[in-house]
Amino acid sequence: MKIVIIGAGIGGLLSALSLHAAGFEHIEVYERSEEIRGLGVGINLLPHAVRELTELGIVDDIAALGVEPSTLAYYNRHGQPIWSEPRGTAAGYAWPQLSVHRGRLQIALRDLVEQRVGDIIRTGHRVVSVEHGEEQDLARFTTEAGEVTVSADIVIAADGIHSAVRAERYPEEGAPPSNGLTLWRGVAYAEPFLDGSTMVMVGDGEQKFVAYPLGPVGDDGRMPINFIAEQRGAGSGQVDWNHPIDPKPxxxxxxxxxxxxxxxxxxxxxxxxxxxxxxxxxxxxxQWTFGRTTLLGDAAHAMYPNGSNGGSQATLDARTLAFHLAHAPTPRDGLRAYEADRRPATAALLEQTRQAGPEKVMVLAAERAPEGFSYIHDVIPEAELADVATAYKQAAGFHPEMLNARASLSVER
Incomplete structure (x- = not known):
């Protein structure tokens, strides 16, 4: 079976690794960029994603790139604590949470694909269209040398939030809708805050700041700290992750x-x-699947970063797709099983992120005590805070008991 993957981001590269681990050998990855440069800033891989990296046998390669946060803590805009909870193994998971630089992660996955699967990544290929046939689908790409057509038994569109394959099926969608917030992301080298292994979220629904370590403390006493600053009603509106701006404002x-x-x-x-x-x-x-082509990752379900789940959900997509293709009687059956498994789950999670996800605790604190508080449980009962955290973990598929008990997505070869 020949499988074509469109996009060499996290979802596309993990799809290649997952399919290869499941026994598929004829895999090709087509990437629009001329080279994979490893752009971006920090990303969190939650325990349900780290489980999949572990079962793929690549977790050591990824863990070496970053750190394990031990705690997640929420504060209001006055710096007062709202809610805190352990993360990763400290929270009872069998797998840790990992904070890594997205660019370094992408480069590591590229290298792992080359080592395990071979020279299968074709850069400089921009997808134009996918035609659906009875026996195979046909993907068309433009390159510097002209148009290239590739036939495949399965086409996986992992071409991101601006997916050309998705747009071909849903041309009326237009640009991704915004909720009015602007994000500013960066990495600073500074002295550790709190205990040096805590991820913090500060603010409310109008203005917020997120920070977490990306590496250990160096000899100079500083460490790389990833941050995200948010403000409603500001920014240029340009949808480009690599749009640099002046930090002074x-x-x-x-x-x-x-x-x-x-x-x-x-x-x-x-x-x-x-x-x-x-x-x-x-x-x-x-619907995600048309003919022998399906969507994966942000192309299927791009969502707000509330809850730090984008990369983790792409990981689950890749592993779930490989699992169902390996066990289904036909490729079409495998695609149907994958979509039935992942589409309802990600739709429910997307709705949660639009309601602030686990960050709802910050919104509640701002609504009930905009000038701050002496004791958070006078404002929000502890049980209510815990319910917010639990509901999101259940929707995202990483509640500790659920995840630890879930059957493996690995394929016996």
Whole structure:
């Protein structure tokens, strides 16, 4: 069976590794960029994704790129604590959570594909269309040398939030819709905050700051810290993850957010580069699969980063697709099983992220005590805070008991 993957991002590369591990040998990856440069900033791989990396036998390669956060803590815009919970193995998972640089992760996955699967990545190929046939589908690409057509038994469109394959099936969609927030992302080298292994979220639904370590403390006492600053009603609106901007206006937006446990304007000011991106997602679709072609990752279900689940859901897509293709009697049956498994789950999760996901605790605190509080449980009962956290884990498929007990997606060869 010949399988063509469109897109060499995290979802596409993990699809290649997952399919190869499941016994498929004729795999090709087509990437629009002329080279894979490993762009981006930080990304969190939650325990349900790390489980899949572990079962693929590549977790050591990925873990070496970053760190394991031990705690997630939420604060209001006054720096007062709202909710805190352990993460990874400290929370009872059999697998850790990993914080890594997205670019380094992509390069590592590219190298693993080359080592395990072979020279299968074709760069400089921009997909134009996919035609559906009875026996095979035909993918058309443009290159510097002209048009290239490739036939395949299965086509996996992992071509991101601006997916050309999705747009071909849903031409009325247009640009990804925004919720009015703008994100500014960067990496700063600074002294550790709190215990040096905590991921923090500060603010509310109008303005927010997220920070977490990406590496260990160096000899100079500093460590790489990934951050995301958010503000409603600001920014250029340009949908490009690699759009750099002047950090000075962002520092001013957060000027009053310097607390005794973290200096937020100082972190923003110390970043080498600030990248701007509007908070956008995609509506849930009624169908992912057409003919022998299916959508995967952001092409299927791009969602807000509330809950840090984008890369993890792409990982689950890749592993689930490989599992069903390996066990189904026909390729079409495998695609149907994959979609039946993943489409309802990601649609439910997308809806949760639009309601702020686990970050709802910050929204509640701002609504009930906009000027702050003396004791959070006077404002929000502890049980209500716990319910918010539990509901999101269940929707995202990484509640500890559920995940630890779930059957493996590995394929016996």
């Amino acid at each position: 962002i520092v001013e937006l957060f000027r009053k957010w310097a607390f005794d446990w973290i200096d937020i304007p100082g972190l923003i000011a110390s970043a080498d580069e600030i990248l701007e991106y509007p908070m956008v997602d995609r509506d849930a679709l009624p």
